[in-house]
Amino acid sequence: MDRDSRFDIIIAGAGAAGLTLLWYILQSPSLRSKQILILDKSMHPVNDKTWCYWESNQLKLTPFIHHSWSELEVGAIGDSFSQKLETYSYNCIRNGDYTKHILSKAKKFNNITLLETGIQHFESIDDLGVVKTDAGTFKAPFIFQSVLKPPDFEESKVDISLLQHFIGWEIETQTEIFNPDKAVFMDFNVKQHDGVTFMYVLPMSKNSALIEYTLFSENLLDEVEYEQAIKVYLSDRYQLEAGKYKIIRKEKGAIPMEDRQFSSWYCKNVMNVGTVGGLTKPTTGYTFTRIHQQSKTIIAALEEGQKPPEIKASSYRFRVYDMMLLHILDSDPEISLKIFHDLFKRNKFDSILRFLEEKSNLFQELSIFSSLPYTPFFKSIYKMKHRIFTGA
Numbered sequence: 001m002d003r004d005s006r007f008d009i010i011i012a013g014a015g016a017a018g019l020t021l022l023w024y025i026l027q028s029p030s031l032r033s034k035q036i037l038i039l040d041k042s043m044h045p046v047n048d049k050t051w052c053y054w055e056s057n058q059l060k061l062t063p064f065i066h067h068s069w070s071e072l073e074v075g076a077i078g079d080s081f082s083q084k085l086e087t088y089s090y091n092c093i094r095n096g097d098y099t100k101h102i103l104s105k106a107k108k109f110n111n112i113t114l115l116e117t118g119i120q121h122f123e124s125i126d127d128l129g130v131v132k133t134d135a136g137t138f139k140a141p142f143i144f145q146s147v148l149k150p151p152d153f154e155e156s157k158v159d160i161s162l163l164q165h166f167i168g169w170e171i172e173t174q175t176e177i178f179n180p181d182k183a184v185f186m187d188f189n190v191k192q193h194d195g196v197t198f199m200y201v202l203p204m205s206k207n208s209a210l211i212e213y214t215l216f217s218e219n220l221l222d223e224v225e226y227e228q229a230i231k232v233y234l235s236d237r238y239q240l241e242a243g244k245y246k247i248i249r250k251e252k253g254a255i256p257m258e259d260r261q262f263s264s265w266y267c268k269n270v271m272n273v274g275t276v277g278g279l280t281k282p283t284t285g286y287t288f289t290r291i292h293q294q295s296k297t298i299i300a301a302l303e304e305g306q307k308p309p310e311i312k313a314s315s316y317r318f319r320v321y322d323m324m325l326l327h328i329l330d331s332d333p334e335i336s337l338k339i340f341h342d343l344f345k346r347n348k349f350d351s352i353l354r355f356l357e358e359k360s361n362l363f364q365e366l367s368i369f370s371s372l373p374y375t376p377f378f379k380s381i382y383k384m385k386h387r388i389f390t391g392a
């Protein structure tokens with residue numbers, strides 16, 4: 001491999017972040033002719049993750065979209081609120097479809113090498129990024145990695161460390177019981193034993209849906225507990241007893257919800273992208289849209305022949321909001337439910353989504369906060385003051 005070990009760009013990890021970066025490279029006339037290496041332990045497309053996001057078609061991802069919803073429902077404290085979205089649509093992409101589509105495009109380019117191998121280590125030597133893999137060592141002026149936690153990960157400040165953990169079943173029913181235009185964004189009207197808990201229902205047609213049992217808490221449950229909760233929900237809400245539906249696929253995940261700051265650079269020539277680049281929004285787990293924003297910033301710099309800039313996932317203001325809400329989620333699940341209830345009862349869903357994707361302005365944020373119980377937020381500012389007043 002020595003002869004071919006030097007590339008212009010290496011993408012280490014072909015998950016959401018690596019593939020998205022590749023997708024934008026393929027659309028860039030000045031970058032798609034470069035010598036590019038893509039590494040991952042497996043590039044076989046498997047639909048085991050559903051990536052949802054909301055937007056008003058700025059991302060131009062129509063070929064990838066598996067299903068879209070124009071209406072969302074939220075349930076909390078015995079109430080249920082539904083609203084049609086005006087600005088956004090809520091879309092889902094299946095990771096296997098995304099992988100297949102992007103890699104089959106990349107395979108048409110002779111200058112793009114796809115290599116399945118285990119990635120072990122990154123370093124910078126003589127102004128080149130170096131990646132050591134089971135198949136050899138490869139170098140490039142820039143490596144974009146979504147595989148290993150940055151070396152300073154363990155030392156970075158973290159006060160709250162929760163997980164958003166879930167198991168989902170994609171089911172097919174004998175009768176038509178779902179509304180394929182409406183997704184259940186969060187239904188907190190379920191038993192709250194182990195932290196803030198909700199169901200997430202994505203109907204794909206009138207007789208199929210993905211149903212996920214999700215918790216915000218420190219520890220994972222046994223698989224059987226998530227699955228029992230899904231069975232109970234199917235029975236209580238849809239009168240679906242076992243035998244009346246078929247499980248066609250299962251999905252599970254545990255997404256970090258932490259107040260940790262991530263470094264943009266693993267070392268001088270190796271940039272952290274995706275989850276290990278700190279792109280996951282701590283209070284929601286949503287990462288996909290931020291991955292697109294990060295890729296666009298990287299591409300713009302590379303097209304200018306520049307080093308990509310430090311990329312902060314959130315501004316100071318939004319880091320403070322996330323810290324406050326994380327603190328409340330961690331310390332007081334009951335008041336968290338009241339906050340979700342009032343948030344969705346008293347605000348337009350489009351405004352909430354704009355706030356959650358950090359596109360709102362201070363005036364819009366004050367309007368949202370004024371609809372919520374304020375004492376828990378003041379308490380959380382007090383409890384988190386050592387972070388909030390030292391740069392978060």
Ligand SMILES: Cc1cc2nc3c(=O)[nH]c(=O)nc-3n(C[C@H](O)[C@H](O)[C@H](O)COP(=O)(O)OP(=O)(O)OC[C@H]3O[C@@H](n4cnc5c(N)ncnc54)[C@H](O)[C@@H]3O)c2cc1C
Nearest residue numbers: 013014015016017041051052118119253274275286287288
């Ligand atoms: C089940 C699930 C559902 C999610 N749903 C959503 C959602 O709806 N919306 C949203 O915005 N976010 C969602 N997320 C969060 C986030 O968008 C995803 O986790 C996303 O996949 C993160 O992209 P990534 O590239 O950082 O990591 P990944 O997609 O996990 O990619 C990392 C890649 O590195 C490879 N790799 C790892 N270790 C090695 C190694 N040692 N050697 C070689 N290769 C290696 C893996 O094979 C993988 O392909 C979800 C997460 C999960 C787990």
